[in-house]
Every structure is written in structure tokens, then in C-alpha cells.
Amino acid sequence: MDFRITEEQELMVQAIADAMTQEDLEPYFQECDREHKHPTKWWDLLKDLGLFSLFLPEEACGDDGEPGGGEGAVTMFLVMEALGRYGGPIYLFWDHVKADALLENGTKEQIDKFMPLFFKGNGAYAQGFSEPSAGTELSSNTIQTTYTRRNGKVYINGHKHFISGAQDNDYCLTLAKNSENPEQLTLWFVPTNVPNCKKSPMEKMGLNMENVNDIWFDDVEIDEKDMFSFEGNGLMATSKGFDYERLIDAFNAYGQALCAYEDACRYANQRVVKGQEIGRLQLIQNHIMEMTMRIEAMRNMLLHYAWNKDNGCLTRAEASIAKQYCSESANIIADHALQVMGGIGYCGSRVSRIYRDLRITRISGGTGEIQTVIASRQVLKKYK
Numbered sequence: 001m002d003f004r005i006t007e008e009q010e011l012m013v014q015a016i017a018d019a020m021t022q023e024d025l026e027p028y029f030q031e032c033d034r035e036h037k038h039p040t041k042w043w044d045l046l047k048d049l050g051l052f053s054l055f056l057p058e059e060a061c062g063d064d065g066e067p068g069g070g071e072g073a074v075t076m077f078l079v080m081e082a083l084g085r086y087g088g089p090i091y092l093f094w095d096h097v098k099a100d101a102l103l104e105n106g107t108k109e110q111i112d113k114f115m116p117l118f119f120k121g122n123g124a125y126a127q128g129f130s131e132p133s134a135g136t137e138l139s140s141n142t143i144q145t146t147y148t149r150r151n152g153k154v155y156i157n158g159h160k161h162f163i164s165g166a167q168d169n170d171y172c173l174t175l176a177k178n179s180e181n182p183e184q185l186t187l188w189f190v191p192t193n194v195p196n197c198k199k200s201p202m203e204k205m206g207l208n209m210e211n212v213n214d215i216w217f218d219d220v221e222i223d224e225k226d227m228f229s230f231e232g233n234g235l236m237a238t239s240k241g242f243d244y245e246r247l248i249d250a251f252n253a254y255g256q257a258l259c260a261y262e263d264a265c266r267y268a269n270q271r272v273v274k275g276q277e278i279g280r281l282q283l284i285q286n287h288i289m290e291m292t293m294r295i296e297a298m299r300n301m302l303l304h305y306a307w308n309k310d311n312g313c314l315t316r317a318e319a320s321i322a323k324q325y326c327s328e329s330a331n332i333i334a335d336h337a338l339q340v341m342g343g344i345g346y347c348g349s350r351v352s353r354i355y356r357d358l359r360i361t362r363i364s365g366g367t368g369e370i371q372t373v374i375a376s377r378q379v380l381k382k383y384k
């Protein structure tokens with residue numbers, strides 16, 4: 001295993017560093033965070049860097065016939081690291097992960113409709129699995145949203161909960177059960193900007209540049225051709241991409257934690273108390289060491305697992321270990337970083353934003369408890 005990065009990767013990381021530092025983006029991020037708005041200016045910058053197409057499969061095709069860049073997980077890690085270290089809201093940058101499942105399960109019409117949107121970085125569709133009664137457990141026992149066939153059409157009824165990005169998307173890929181055969185869970189592309197659908201943003205403690213929504217479907221009419229994958233395959237088609245999503249969740253946690261860590265280290269070298277930099281105090285060095293060990297461990301683990309992903313041997317347990325370790329470690333790092341920075345860390349620094357934004361990494365995309373269950377089951381199996 002060789003972790004040296006290629007010349008192209010090095011150039012790309014440098015291009016990102018240049019773009020992120022050309023102007024001080026932090027006041028803009030603060031404004032977007034305060035006003036709960038999408039960071040359009042930063043998004044345009046990602047578009048100019050070609051980052052939206054870079055990770056799409058080579059077989060994918062944009063409007064102008066442009067193919068996807070086909071870059072894998074190691075490059076994705078390097079991009080998230082490079083963007084995260086400058087305080088970019090990298091939790092927004094993962095939509096392209098849906099493209100693999102779209103290519104694998106979508107009809108030609110669905111692929112032609114949604115794939116070009118991924119190339120542009122426009123939200124293609126939200127993903128609606130969770131409901132008030134269904135979060136960790138997605139099953140026909142917990143899912144209440146239904147689809148019903150009537151007069152040659154299909155009608156969706158139900159309430160989806162916590163749906164990311166739904167304000168920016170015209171469609172939601174919705175998990176619903178057959179009202180006539182409740183064991184059948186199926187995915188449908190359902191329009192959300194129609195009169196029978198209501199969506200409403202939810203209050204939350206962070207992720208202010210993203211919207212998370214309740215969606216109510218009241219007999220929303222769709223067609224048979226809006227089915228994704230095949231009938232009854234909703235859970236399988238859903239869970240297939242979960243491993244890579246979990247790895248990307250881990251990249252996201254690491255990238256944000258790196259920013260908090262580096263800010264705290266710089267601050268420890270500058271802040272003078274009783275005539276000396278606080279970095280000379282052993283108790284502050286303890287914080288620095290706790291953070292450094294976790295940053296190093298995360299980076300090594302993530303490069304290793306990213307390499308596994310690119311070589312087709314990432315296991316389900318590894319994806320869960322990465323998500324669990326990195327989301328816990330990132331939260332611990334943000335806490336140490338904030339402590340090193342004292343009052344200024346809490347009041348107005350980007351570390352306070354990162355502290356808020358990181359908390360969700362232990363919950364969404366599968367909670368820490370579930371990652372523990374998945375990974376430990378696999379580990380124990382090995383020793384039977």
C-alpha cells in the first residue's frame with residue numbers, strides 16, 4: 001500500500017488551497033451560517049475547480065456529453081481534507097455518491113433526467129427514508145408512507161422526516177410500502193413542488209447552510225415509470241451505497257476536525273498569558289497531544305480504507321469503524337480545540353461553528369450505536 005499521492009492529486013490539492021485562500025472566505029461562511037443560506041459563492045468555486053464531475057462515474061454523462069471524472073475514494077479524501085482545513089462546509093459535498101446507485105438501478109429516462117444535475121452541482125433529488133416512526137429501523141413495521149395503485153396511476157401518502165436538502169430539490173426518492181402488500185418496500189421518485197406535497201424546514205442546532213425538512217405527501221400522483229429499481233427492492237437499493245456514504249461521512253468529520261485542530265494549534269502559539277504563549281503550558285500541550293493523536297489515527301485509517309474502497313475490498317465493518325471512530329474523534333477534537341481557544345473559541349470563532357456542525361456526525365447516516373452493532377458483529381464472527 002502506497003500512500004504517496006500522485007502528481008495530479010498534488011496539483012488538485014494545491015489548486016483547492018489556492019482557491020480557498022485567494023480571498024478570506026471565512027466572513028462569507030459566517031454570513032451564510034448566521035442567515036441559514038446556501039454558500040452559493042463557495043459552490044461556484046467548487047464548480048470552477050471541476051469538483052462536481054470529478055467523482056461521477058466515467059460512464060455518467062452531463063448535458064454536453066462530458067463524462068464523469070471517475071475519481072475514487074483516495075482522491076475524495078484528499079479533496080475533503082483540502083476543503084475542510086479552510087473551514088468549508090464540506091457536509092454539503094456528497095451528492096455525487098447517489099450517482100452510482102442511479103446508474104445501477106435507474107431507468108434510462110431517470111438517468112437522463114437526473115445525472116446532468118449532478119454534473120452541475122444542482123441538487124438532483126433528496127432521499128426520503130426516515131419518518132417520525134422510522135429512523136434506525138427502516139422496515140415494513142416502521143415505515144408508514146404508502147403507495148397505492150388507482151386507475152393506472154400511483155398515489156403516495158405519508159410523512160417523511162429529517163430530509164436533507166429537500167428545499168433545493170424538485171424530487172424526493174421516497175421509500176414507501178405497498179398499501180395492498182405492506183411487506184413490499186419500494187423506492188419512488190416523487191415530485192415535491194406540487195400542490196399535494198408540503199415541505200417545511202426543521203429547526204436544528206447546526207448545519208445552518210443546509211436545510212433539513214419534514215415532507216407531507218397527500219395523495220401525490222406519480223406514474224409506474226417513477227419506480228426506482230424494482231418493486232420490493234427498496235431496502236436493498238437503499239442500503240447498497242451505505243458503506244461508501246459512511247466512509248464519506250468519516251472524511252467529512254475528519255476534514256472539519258482538522259480545521260478546528262489547526263486553528264487551536266495556531267492560537268496556542270499566539271495567545272500570551274502571564275508573559276508566555278499558552279502553548280508552553282503543559283495542560284494546553286495535553287489538549288494538543290490528544291488532538292494530534294486522533295488526527296494522525298484518523299488520517300491513516302481513512303487513507304487505508306479509501307485505498308480498500310478503490311481496490312474493491314472495503315468491508316462493511318471498516319466503513320462502520322471509520323464512521324464511528326472519526327465522528328467520535330472529530331467531536332472530541334472540536335471540544336479540545338474550543339477549550340484551547342477559551343472565550344474566543346466560543347464567541348464567534350469558526351471552531352464554534354464546527355463544534356455545532358460536527359455533532360450530527362454521530363447521528364445521521366446511521367447512529368454511532370448502529371455502527372458499533374454492525375462492526376462488532378463482523379469482528380466477533382471472525383473469532384468464532
Ligand SMILES: Cc1cc2nc3c(=O)[nH]c(=O)nc-3n(C[C@H](O)[C@H](O)[C@H](O)COP(=O)(O)OP(=O)(O)OC[C@H]3O[C@@H](n4cnc5c(N)ncnc54)[C@H](O)[C@@H]3O)c2cc1C
Nearest residue numbers: 127128129130134135136162163164212364365366367369
Ligand atoms: C440533520 C439530519 C439530516 C438527516 N438527513 C436525512 C435524509 O436526508 N434522509 C433520511 O432519510 N434521513 C435523514 N436523517 C435521519 C437520520 O438518518 C436518523 O436521524 C438516524 O438514522 C437515526 O434515527 P432516529 O433519529 O429516528 O433515531 P432512533 O432510531 O429513534 O434512535 C434513537 C437512539 O436509539 C439508538 N438505537 C436505535 N436502535 C438501536 C439498536 N438496534 N441498537 C442500539 N441502539 C439503537 C440510536 O442509536 C439512538 O441513540 C437525518 C437526520 C438528521 C438529524
